[in-house]
């Protein structure tokens with residue numbers, strides 16, 4: 139499999155403080171690639187740099203072999219094919235599940251433009267397919283406000299899928315979920331990864347063990363280790379700064 143993302147010498151500074159410090163890594167197409175590490179390690183900032191929310195002081199982020207994302211604004215990066223989900227769900231509570239999906243599928247440049255555009259037949263079929271994938275087919279007519287926490291997260295993942303991204307960035311997608319919802323989310327990610335590479339920031343180590351195909355450990359903005367779950371969780375340095383301190387419990 140080819141690399142879909144090449145992060146080269148990436149450094150992000152806030153008032154001189156290096157939140158991400160000369161990071162070099164790659165994300166392979168079709169992987170579920172987890173970034174883990176203690177609070178303040180730079181995980182969210184790394185996702186922010188990929189999706190264009192923050193601009194790096196140094197370095198490049200090459201998508202799909204040739205597109206340097208650091209040259210583009212956040213909304214352009216969405217159109218390039220990268221979807222980002224934040225920790226707190228941002229679905230429209232007063233709209234039904236289907237209407238949220240339709241809004242995401244027909245998304246033009248502004249919300250007003252989206253509201254006045256109905257989905258095409260092709261988009262309706264895509265929405266049906268996604269609702270089935272995220273397990274909300276039978277709740278399509280229900281107001282989003284009435285969904286459980288887990289269902290809201292799945293709807294938001296569905297809304298990202300409606301934009302047909304090639305890379306999806308998820309920040310702590312299972313935070314606040316019970317074990318059953320967490321497992322359903324893991325199975326959903328496996329399903330998604332067939333067509334769309336998934337990058338996840340996560341503290342839930344059971345979830346990481348069950349679903350990661352690759353793990354990068356960050357500490358103080360730099361890469362501490364990288365490899366399979368087995369390799370990183372047996373690395374004494376990783377145990378010392380993160381796993382051995384029970385750091386994985388504080389989401």
Ligand SMILES: Nc1ncnc2c1ncn2[C@@H]1O[C@H](COP(=O)(O)OP(=O)(O)OP(=O)(O)O)[C@@H](O)[C@H]1O
Nearest residue numbers: 152156157175176177178179180181182183184389
């Ligand atoms: N906008 C900002 N301005 C100033 N400092 C920031 C900003 N965003 C993040 N930081 C700092 O950068 C460092 C990395 O933060 P980041 O949120 O990326 O860590 P993280 O690994 O995602 O942590 P957590 O697991 O707690 O979410 C922290 O020291 C944080 O305080």
